[in-house]
Amino acid sequence: MRTFPFVLAAAVATLGATQAPAQGADPNLGRNLAATCANCHGTGGVSAGSVESLAGKPKDELVRKMKEFKQGTRPATVMVQLAKGYTDEQIELVAGWFAAQKTK
Amino acid sequence: MTIQRRDFLKALGAAGFGTAAVSTLPGCATTGGGTRGKVVVVGGGYGGATAAKYIRMWSDGGIDVTVVEPNAEFISCPLSNLVLGGSKVIADVTVGYDNLARRHGVKLVRDTATAVDPDKRTVKLASGQELAYDRLILSPGIDFMWDKVPALNNADAQAKILHAWKAGAQTVALRNQLVAMPDGGVYAIAIPVAPYRCPPGPYERACQVAWYFKRAKPKSKVLILDGNGDVTSKGPLFKKAWAEEFKGIVEYRPNHVLTDVDVAARTAKFDVQDSVKADVLNVVPPQRASAIARSAGVVTANDRWCDVDFLTFESVKVKNVHVLGDAIQIATGMPKSGHMANQHAKVCAAAVVALLSGQPPNPMPVLTNTCYSFITDKDVVHVCSVHQYDKEKKTLLPVPGSGGVSPGMSELEGLYAFNWAKNIWADSLA
Numbered sequence: 001m002r003t004f005p006f007v008l009a010a011a012v013a014t015l016g017a018t019q020a021p022a023q024g025a026d027p028n029l030g031r032n033l034a035a036t037c038a039n040c041h042g043t044g045g046v047s048a049g050s051v052e053s054l055a056g057k058p059k060d061e062l063v064r065k066m067k068e069f070k071q072g073t074r075p076a077t078v079m080v081q082l083a084k085g086y087t088d089e090q091i092e093l094v095a096g097w098f099a100a101q102k103t104k
Numbered sequence: 105m106t107i108q109r110r111d112f113l114k115a116l117g118a119a120g121f122g123t124a125a126v127s128t129l130p131g132c133a134t135t136g137g138g139t140r141g142k143v144v145v146v147g148g149g150y151g152g153a154t155a156a157k158y159i160r161m162w163s164d165g166g167i168d169v170t171v172v173e174p175n176a177e178f179i180s181c182p183l184s185n186l187v188l189g190g191s192k193v194i195a196d197v198t199v200g201y202d203n204l205a206r207r208h209g210v211k212l213v214r215d216t217a218t219a220v221d222p223d224k225r226t227v228k229l230a231s232g233q234e235l236a237y238d239r240l241i242l243s244p245g246i247d248f249m250w251d252k253v254p255a256l257n258n259a260d261a262q263a264k265i266l267h268a269w270k271a272g273a274q275t276v277a278l279r280n281q282l283v284a285m286p287d288g289g290v291y292a293i294a295i296p297v298a299p300y301r302c303p304p305g306p307y308e309r310a311c312q313v314a315w316y317f318k319r320a321k322p323k324s325k326v327l328i329l330d331g332n333g334d335v336t337s338k339g340p341l342f343k344k345a346w347a348e349e350f351k352g353i354v355e356y357r358p359n360h361v362l363t364d365v366d367v368a369a370r371t372a373k374f375d376v377q378d379s380v381k382a383d384v385l386n387v388v389p390p391q392r393a394s395a396i397a398r399s400a401g402v403v404t405a406n407d408r409w410c411d412v413d414f415l416t417f418e419s420v421k422v423k424n425v426h427v428l429g430d431a432i433q434i435a436t437g438m439p440k441s442g443h444m445a446n447q448h449a450k451v452c453a454a455a456v457v458a459l460l461s462g463q464p465p466n467p468m469p470v471l472t473n474t475c476y477s478f479i480t481d482k483d484v485v486h487v488c489s490v491h492q493y494d495k496e497k498k499t500l501l502p503v504p505g506s507g508g509v510s511p512g513m514s515e516l517e518g519l520y521a522f523n524w525a526k527n528i529w530a531d532s533l534a
Contacts, residue, residue, distance in 0.1 A: 028162075028454065029466065035158070035450040036472045036490075039443055039528045040520070043161075048530035049523035077510065077517055078474055078488045085490020085506030090470070 030097030033090055037098075040078075045098045055101035062095035140166040141238040141460040144227050146217040146396055148173030148201060151243030151428030151445035154532040158453035160208040167460055170211040170235055172227065175272070177201065178533055181302060182442050183478075183525050184271035188279050189312030190320075191481035197271060197525075203534040217244075220400035222422045239456050241417075242402065242410075243428040243445065244394035245270070246301050252390045254364050261367045269301060269388050281384045282313060287321040289383035294362045294372050296390040297331040299409075301430045301440045304337035304487070306330075306388055308477040311342070314350040315480050326353055329360040329372060329380060337439070338477060338509055341485040345513065349479060362387065393431035400425050405433035414493060414500045415465045416455035417448055426452050437489060437502040439473060443524075446532055447471040469493050471500060473507075476521035484517040485510040 034045065037054060041047050045054035054062065068074035069083035070091075086094070143159055145152045148171050156169045178199045186192035204210040213235070219228040220240065227235045248267065250257040256265055268278040282291060291313050295306040310328050317324040335342055335356070346354040361375045370385045392408035402419040404411040410427040411420045414435060419425045429445035438444055448471070455465035474488040489507035491500040510517060 026466070028458075029468070031162075032450070032454050032466050033470055035454075036447060036470055038450075038531045039446055039472070040474065040524050042527050043157075043531045043534075047523075047527060048534070049526035050519060051523045051527065077514075077520060078486055081488050081506060081508040082472060082474070082490055083506075085472070085492070085503040086470070 030093040033086075033094045034097045037094065044101050044104075046101075046104050053103065054098040056103040057098055059092075059095045059099035062098055063091055066091045066095065142168045142236060143170070143239050143241060143456060143460075144235050144237040145169060145171045145241045145243065146227065147171075147243035147245055147394075147429070148175070148178060148204075148212075149243060149245055149429060149445065150442035150528070150532055151449045152241065153178065153201070153204060154446045154449035155241050155243065155426075155428060155453050155456075156210045157204060157208050157532065158450055159456055160210055162453060162457045163460070165209055167457065168211070169209075170213055171201075171204065172213045172215055172217045172229060172235070173201070174214065174216045176214065178529075179271040179275075180442070180525065180529065181269075181271045181305070182476075182528075183521075184268075184275050185305065185309045185312040186478055186481065187271075187275050188268070188282060188309060189316045189478070189481060190279070190283075191315075194272070194276050199529045199533050201533065207534065217396045218399070220396065220425070222400060222425060225424060237424070238460060239424050239426065240400070241426045241428060241452060241456070242397055242400060242431065243449070244396045244431050246391040246430050247394045248389040249392055250389060253362060253387060255367050256365060256387065256389065261365075264367055265365055265370070265385050265387050267388055268386065269305075269391075278384075278386060282316060285321070285324065285383050288323040289321070290325045290327055290381075291317075291384040291386065292327040292329055292372060292380055292382035293386045293388065294360065295328065295330045295332065295336075295388055297361060298336050299434060299440060300388065300391050302442075303439050304342070304475060304477045307335055307338065307342040308479075309386075310354055311345055311350065311477070311479045314346075314353045317353055318350060324353070325355065326350070327380065327382065328354065328356045329362070329374070330356065330358050331361045333358050337475075338485055338487050341479075341509060341513065342477075345479045349483075349513075391430075393427070397427065397431050402427055409433035414451075414498070415467065415469060416459070417452035418455075426456065428452055435491070435500045438471075438491060438500065439475065441473055441475050443475060443528065444471065444473050446528055447473070449532075467493070467495070469500070474524065476517060476524060478518070478521065479513045482515050482518040483513040484515075484521045485513050486517055486521075 047053040069079040145156045156171045180197040183197045215229040266278045268274040314326045364373045371381045402410045411433045417426045428448040430440040451469040471491045476484050476486050487509045490503045494501045
């Protein structure tokens with residue numbers, strides 16, 4: 001647990017050094033990352049079940065919630081564990097992508 | 105898609121895999137006739153169906169996608185243990201394929217792929233039909249290694265000693281055996297040495313059968329005969345359930361490597377341990393990638409599984425052939441699960457769309473796994489993980505500090521589990 005931020009920092013640093021600004025430049029990165037959420041939150045963030053849709057939610061709200069899950073200050077079952085698997089940069093990308101989606 | 109349009113499409117009725125060999129309805133939401141290439145997907149499970157849908161979606165209909173699948177409908181392995189417990193029926197875990205055709209323009213061929221020619225880039229089907237591809241995606245699931253359970257190596261025996269490890273007729277038949285069993289009987293499940301499809305599945309099954317016995321046949325027992333040295337997934341959570349919720353019903357015996365069965369005597373035989381007779385004997389046999397993977401030449405690990413490049417899920421050995429789902433040689437900490445297959449499919453779909461457009465694949469794929477297990481009909485536990493690509497090691501690795509399991513079973517997680525099923529079925533098939 002304690003080494004986690006350093007591992008992430010290293011990963012981001014490596015990415016930044018070799019591919020800057022790859023994550024910002026490829027418009028599909030947000031889309032691809034957001035697809036990891038669809039199993040529980042629906043394709044494109046439009047939920048077919050009881051868990052909330054993410055499509056069209058304000059980016060700031062999604063980023064704040066994900067960071068609270070990541071820090072463990074927002075109670076949850078799986079999200080407190082899953083949020084820790086994403087870098088802050090990835091959370092920004094995912095949130096930005098969902099915010100831009102239509103709610104259908 | 106607007107509500108009205110969706111209702112209109114629903115009103116068109118189920119198309120699915122009709123009697124016609126190929127359903128060629130164009131996708132309503134898409135245009136284009138495969139100008140950017142042809143993809144053939146073998147297998148319409150969690151991996152194959154998701155790959156087909158996402159390639160159509162992400163190529164804006166520019167890539168022609170054909171799915172080859174022998175079954176008329178998708179029947180989910182996840183949640184199918186609830187059919188054994190009796191709180192659900194098989195129809196509850198069954199989803200049609202019609203939306204893949206109607207909404208996404210996927211071509212559906214109800215047939216079995218029998219051979220792949222990677223040089224000619226063609227797939228041969230049981231009907232004799234041949235399909236050409238630019239990229240082939242194999243999501244073929246598993247075959248059972250019947251040679252490891254010799255007495256079960258024939259159809260008659262397999263109809264008596266059931267696996268129910270591919271959801272469908274076997275699931276219903278096992279439920280019927282449990283219902284027919286007199287109170288005071290023993291249900292035994294033999295679990296193969298890992299890796300196998302759905303690591304927590306056998307233990308969830310033991311819970312579901314115990315849940316049924318507790319209510320309907322309280323003098324009956326559940327015996328878990330595990331080829332592994334310990335419970336392979338969610339161990340403490342399952343053991344707590346067996347000690348508390350199902351006290352006196354479930355007995356767990358590790359290190360029971362099955363060597364054969366006596367079909368008539370319903371007896372399981374082991375390499376070291378004493379034989380065990382049961383009233384209902386359920387054998388989950390050892391598994392490997394399905395035969396079509398062998399034909400394609402992509403089986404590279406222990407003569408059982410398929411090594412892939414985790415940036416694209418392309419075979420490390422055969423170009424233009426991708427492999428998804430339970431058939432792959434897994435990376436560290438990656439279970440063989442339906443959720444993972446769906447996630448493999450999205451990484452593969454993004455890569456195939458990029459490659460067929462002359463672009464490089466995403467260099468930083470991320471996958472998640474969330475796996476719910478039902479202890480009772482409502483109370484559920486989970487395990488979850490996040491896997492990021494490691495450029496140095498060229499593999500997917502769990503992110504340190506992420507993922508984990510439930511603190512204990514809860515009804516809240518039961519609601520999330522049913523939500524998961526609704527959403528992943530829609531994400532894969534609608």
